[in-house]
Amino acid sequence: MTEEQKRKVSDLRRAGMGYTETARLAGVSRDAVRSFCRRNGLAGQAAQDGQEDAQAQEGICRECGKPLQxxxxxxxxxxxxxxxxxxxxxxxxxxxxxxxxxxxxxxxxGKQFDVYGDSRRKYCSHGCYIKARFGGGGADE
Structure with missing residues (x-):
């Protein structure tokens, strides 16, 4: 790929264009575009998140916009x-x-709850565990 084609592929991918359409417009094969994009961080969501990715490459904070060192x-x-x-x-x-x-x-x-990472969890909170384990009373019962 020439430098001009590489620049064009980068611009089209950051604009959200797919591999096939990018290849057609740049005048190269789809596989060449795909390989180039994978090597240069333009594959997958990089094309969708082009603006945020461009900000990070420019050295700008995603949240506040301050320049990064x-x-x-x-x-x-x-x-x-x-x-x-x-x-x-x-x-x-x-x-x-x-x-x-x-x-x-x-x-x-009996409440429905979602857990991240612990497939063996039984209770939604420590309070429910204590009630089930010890009958829900205080220390004086």
Missing amino acids: QTAGVKRRVFCSRECREKWWHGHPEQIRQRSVYSFTCAGC
């Missing part, structure tokens, strides 16, 4: 601070890739 040889920074990172992820829970979410019915109160 990138260090060579270290993982690329996306947020300027812990507070910005937590605030952004709190506002975008749909982008968290949760692989092991389980739904259960509480053995204590």
Whole structure:
């Protein structure tokens, strides 16, 4: 691929275009586009999240827009601070890739609840566990 084709492929993918359409417009094969995109971080969601990805590559915080100082040889920074990172992820829970979410019915109160990562959980809270285990009374009963 020529430099011009590479630039065109990058621009089209960041605009959200698929491999086939990008290949047709750039004048190269679909597989060449796919390989180039995988090598350069333009595969999968990178095309959909092009704006956020471009911000991170430019060195701008995703949350507040402050410029970031990138260090060579270290993982690329996306947020300027812990507070910005937590605030952004709190506002975008749909982008968290949760692989092991389980739904259960509480053995204590019968309420439905979802758990991330613990496939053996039985109770929705510590309070329900205590009520089921010890009869729900205080220390004086």
